Amino acid sequence: xxxxxxxxxxxAVLGAPTASEPWTSVVHEWLTTVDHKxxxxxxxxxxxxxxxxxxxxxxxxxxQLLVPxxxxxxxxxxxxxxxxxxxxxxxxxxxxxxxGMGNYLVPLMIGARDKAFPRLNALxxxxxxxxxxxxxxxxVTGGAPAIGWFGYAPLTESTFARSAATDFWALxxxxxxxxxxxxxxxxxxxxxxxxxxxxxxxxxxFFTWTMLWTAVQILVALPPLTAALVMILFDRNLxxxxxxxxxxxxxxxxxxxxxxxxxxxxxxxxxxxxxxxxEIIPVFSRKVLFGYEAMAAATAAxxxxxxxxxxxxxxxxxxxxxxxxxFVISSLLVxxxxxxxxFNWLATMYGGRIRMQSPMLFACGFxxxxxxxxxxxxxLAAAPMDFQLNNGYFVIGHFHWVLIGGTVFGVxxxxxxWYPKVTGRKLSERLARWQFWLLLxxxxxxxxxxxxxxxxxxxxxxxxxxxxxxxxxWNQLSTLGAxxxxxxxxxxxxxLIWSYGHGTPAGPDPWDAWTLEWxxxxxxxxxxxEEIPTVxxxxxxxxxxxxxxPDWQYE
Amino acid sequence: xxxxxxxxxxxxxVPSIFRPVSPPAxxxxxxxxxxxxxxxxxxxxxxxxxxxxxxxxxxxxxxxxEPPQIYGSxxxxxxxxxxxxxxxVILVLVNxxxxxxxxxxxxxxxxxxxxxxxxxxxxxxWWEYRYSSYNGKPLSFVTANELHIPVSNEGVPRPVFxxxxxxxxxxxxxxxxxxxxxxxxxxxTNIMWFQTQTTGLYVGQCAEYCxxxxxxxxxxxxxxxxxxxxxxLVGQGKPAADDxxxxxxxxxxxxxxxxxxxxxxxxxxxxxYAPDLTHLMSRQTLASGMIPxxxxxxxxxxxxxxxxxIKPGCLMPSFHLSxxxxxxxxxxxxTLQ
Numbered sequence: 001x002x003x004x005x006x007x008x009x010x011x012a013v014l015g016a017p018t019a020s021e022p023w024t025s026v027v028h029e030w031l032t033t034v035d036h037k038x039x040x041x042x043x044x045x046x047x048x049x050x051x052x053x054x055x056x057x058x059x060x061x062x063x064q065l066l067v068p069x070x071x072x073x074x075x076x077x078x079x080x081x082x083x084x085x086x087x088x089x090x091x092x093x094x095x096x097x098x099x100g101m102g103n104y105l106v107p108l109m110i111g112a113r114d115k116a117f118p119r120l121n122a123l124x125x126x127x128x129x130x131x132x133x134x135x136x137x138x139x140v141t142g143g144a145p146a147i148g149w150f151g152y153a154p155l156t157e158s159t160f161a162r163s164a165a166t167d168f169w170a171l172x173x174x175x176x177x178x179x180x181x182x183x184x185x186x187x188x189x190x191x192x193x194x195x196x197x198x199x200x201x202x203x204x205x206f207f208t209w210t211m212l213w214t215a216v217q218i219l220v221a222l223p224p225l226t227a228a229l230v231m232i233l234f235d236r237n238l239x240x241x242x243x244x245x246x247x248x249x250x251x252x253x254x255x256x257x258x259x260x261x262x263x264x265x266x267x268x269x270x271x272x273x274x275x276x277x278x279e280i281i282p283v284f285s286r287k288v289l290f291g292y293e294a295m296a297a298a299t300a301a302x303x304x305x306x307x308x309x310x311x312x313x314x315x316x317x318x319x320x321x322x323x324x325x326x327f328v329i330s331s332l333l334v335x336x337x338x339x340x341x342x343f344n345w346l347a348t349m350y351g352g353r354i355r356m357q358s359p360m361l362f363a364c365g366f367x368x369x370x371x372x373x374x375x376x377x378x379x380l381a382a383a384p385m386d387f388q389l390n391n392g393y394f395v396i397g398h399f400h401w402v403l404i405g406g407t408v409f410g411v412x413x414x415x416x417x418w419y420p421k422v423t424g425r426k427l428s429e430r431l432a433r434w435q436f437w438l439l440l441x442x443x444x445x446x447x448x449x450x451x452x453x454x455x456x457x458x459x460x461x462x463x464x465x466x467x468x469x470x471x472x473x474w475n476q477l478s479t480l481g482a483x484x485x486x487x488x489x490x491x492x493x494x495x496l497i498w499s500y501g502h503g504t505p506a507g508p509d510p511w512d513a514w515t516l517e518w519x520x521x522x523x524x525x526x527x528x529x530e531e532i533p534t535v536x537x538x539x540x541x542x543x544x545x546x547x548x549x550p551d552w553q554y555e
Numbered sequence: 556x557x558x559x560x561x562x563x564x565x566x567x568x569v570p571s572i573f574r575p576v577s578p579p580a581x582x583x584x585x586x587x588x589x590x591x592x593x594x595x596x597x598x599x600x601x602x603x604x605x606x607x608x609x610x611x612x613x614x615x616x617x618x619x620x621e622p623p624q625i626y627g628s629x630x631x632x633x634x635x636x637x638x639x640x641x642x643x644v645i646l647v648l649v650n651x652x653x654x655x656x657x658x659x660x661x662x663x664x665x666x667x668x669x670x671x672x673x674x675x676x677x678x679x680x681w682w683e684y685r686y687s688s689y690n691g692k693p694l695s696f697v698t699a700n701e702l703h704i705p706v707s708n709e710g711v712p713r714p715v716f717x718x719x720x721x722x723x724x725x726x727x728x729x730x731x732x733x734x735x736x737x738x739x740x741x742x743x744t745n746i747m748w749f750q751t752q753t754t755g756l757y758v759g760q761c762a763e764y765c766x767x768x769x770x771x772x773x774x775x776x777x778x779x780x781x782x783x784x785x786x787x788l789v790g791q792g793k794p795a796a797d798d799x800x801x802x803x804x805x806x807x808x809x810x811x812x813x814x815x816x817x818x819x820x821x822x823x824x825x826x827x828y829a830p831d832l833t834h835l836m837s838r839q840t841l842a843s844g845m846i847p848x849x850x851x852x853x854x855x856x857x858x859x860x861x862x863x864x865i866k867p868g869c870l871m872p873s874f875h876l877s878x879x880x881x882x883x884x885x886x887x888x889x890t891l892q
Contacts, residue, residue, distance in 0.1 A: 075767050075867055077836045148764045154741060155724045160679075160766060224766040245742030246748030251725065252740060285612070291627035316727060316744035317738045318719075318866050321654055328650050332643045339639040340632065341599060347631070349608040356613060364609065371601050375594040382590055382646065384583045384653040387735020391727060391762045457731040463768030469758070470569035546621075554626050 015399060035526055036107050041422065043100025044415075046129055047093045048493070054088035055489060057081045062446075062482040065475045068467035079146035079462035084135070086149025086167065090265065091176055092132040093552070094403065097411055098272040099124075099183045102211040105418065106187065108517035108524060109205045111187045111196025111533050116189035123306025124182040125175035131176025138168035145169040148461060150262060153231070153243030153254035158236045167236060170229040177226045184218035187211055196516065198535040202296075203555070205515045205538070206289060209296055210275030213303040217264045219305060225261035228254060254316060256554045259310035267306040271299065271409030274341060277349030277363050280417050281345050283513045285352030285358035288551070291539060298337035305334050323382045331381035338374060344368070356431035359511070362413035365440055369405025376451065400447045400454060409439075410522040412492070419496070420510045424522040431495040438488035446481025505532050514539035560847050560854055560863065568758050570731040576757070577749040579657040579734040586653040593642065646857065657735065659748050663714040668689035669711060671704060674718045677739035677761070678727030679870060680768035681830060681843040687718075689788060696791045697818070699830035700843045702776045705784035707750050719745040724766060730759030730776050738763060754778050758844075767868030773844030787837075794821030795833045796890050804887025807880055816871070819891070829871065835891045842866050852885045859884060
């Protein structure tokens, strides 16, 4: 199935195969390509396909929770749904879409002809795809794993998860993890070694800087997850007892390892978006990014601090008060660089000439929504409050606010911004506005009430709830919001396809932007740059367009 | 679940964290309001600036002229780093105070301390309560799913300390009106405490995903007056009722595999894997709070006939008993007051 699905983008992106070129050679070209742009596109298409699958899982869960004691889906199937939904959205939608966009853009932005290791790049993509397929392959065992996306031991031990579904899940994540680490190594090597002449690390486009730190985080965080998954497989198949407390193993150890991956992971899912927003807001405010160096320092600070906050997912496991306070303080510290970023974005807009085109619309949606996710994050970092809110619907509301209000809005801003570069045509503004407002309304309606049901005592991962708890109305609002989001995503996909053939031709630089990718034709040729450009500042195109007032005089 | 009696719709049961009846839950509510207030102020300021920028600096007509380029400002960066630092310091201090407020170490039981100590064992998918001591006197009975506690009086606190353990996977004890949640972890003992002055029923449920029927691992905490509670303690401490009128049913119960898992003190049923049934009929609900335990035994009969029908995936199978066997076992169990 997936192979066939993967072929879908080729007419859309390559252009119709010429009469002399049979379709098999087009397929062969895509299957064997090592071009960073094609690989980037395949990442994004894969992510969108998994987004549809994960979205259907979410809609099914919302329908089940429409009324108390609903019998639409079986308990066991509901548990499989939320396991797959979480796994899919984090590993096969969130990371691939960001890595894919980075893959496409980073070489173009730094004036390189490809990534440092093109074949490793292809390996990364295919590992990711096959990892995802392996996870879904678990259905051949009669059902997907029902362990939750963080697979807490000892529920993953063979005593409790008897079918091989859990093995497929662990294997799938190991395989995709190898691909992700390969991508990270490639980003670091590319950004460290392949920048255009004159582009010192202090002059790289901000998105590139955030991709660099994302790659560093992947490199630190993913291997522990892989180790934990290997230990799960050993426990299940070779008779070891890493996480089996009845034989001297430790259940709590798994949580520590998992969250040592899991918390940097949420920054892996947001840092690239910070980068996209930092590219888009300046261009659409017609002003240089305010405080580039402070922003760059804040990015590095977030990447460092995020490695020391993992146990705020574990406030209720019975840590000592001093351990608890350590993680309260480290978690709250993250809010300082994040707040600084926010203020700098607003300062960039202040005094500008703001053009409300679709990328900026989504970027403003990001600013308005991500703020709320950040504030509820402060509440969850307050350990005593977390004792009440942990593992409840408040948490579901919070992290969807961060991942949709933050990551998804930011990614949509990015896709609307760079789509003309990839295809040569702009996305329809009209459809983009419909998509934006439906998403905003549906999103607020779906996840806002979850904060309330959480404070009314509703725990997460329940397939059924009692009618006397007062949760029904909030769940019904959530389900309504989930349904409203469906046409928004449909419009997005329609827009992607329709605009490919019918969108306004974009030309090389439709937004009057300032970074190197806009010097290339749209779509860029396979070699990106005929002549490698030389840069003197963070905004090489600004220098070109304003020779009387170039940036390098001020940096 | 057709034909079963279900628990009534009673909105009074909403387990809101903003309706605390116990000091830990009250401290957390106080902290929550404070944090919400701080967040609201930040929210209004930042969204206000955003809306202002969008209204003031939005340009609909295209223009060749670029606005003045401002590259940054060190004093401004320092200012908006310092302000969040100040907020973080305040938050850390109030967090620490609340944390020390809501966590307590369990006392050694001593005579006249009015303290109830219970060991809670989480199991897929029900709660086992092993009463250890009250007011310094040791207790040694085991019950399931409904925790009875005494209320405190003015000047006489009757704190409840729970030692939380698990027999299988992670679970989490959460009755929001009494206290925040604490995990039950295999191979480990966690402690939590609460006390209340208000009699009544407090509901909650397992807050850590623990397998198929996690959603139906419901909790009920009954806060009684001290005298009612002591009466209940005495009742629970006795061995099971032995009514000769239901001797057939008792024999049937003992001859089936019920005894492999269930305990009934005094008749030789010593299973320790499933809920203790010694005083089954003193409980209000069956199946970990899913259905009422009606005195006629209608739900009890349906449950024994096929637990998988009511709680699919639960660890009790259907034994395919004949109607006569069912009737006599239900009749016997109904005498276990």
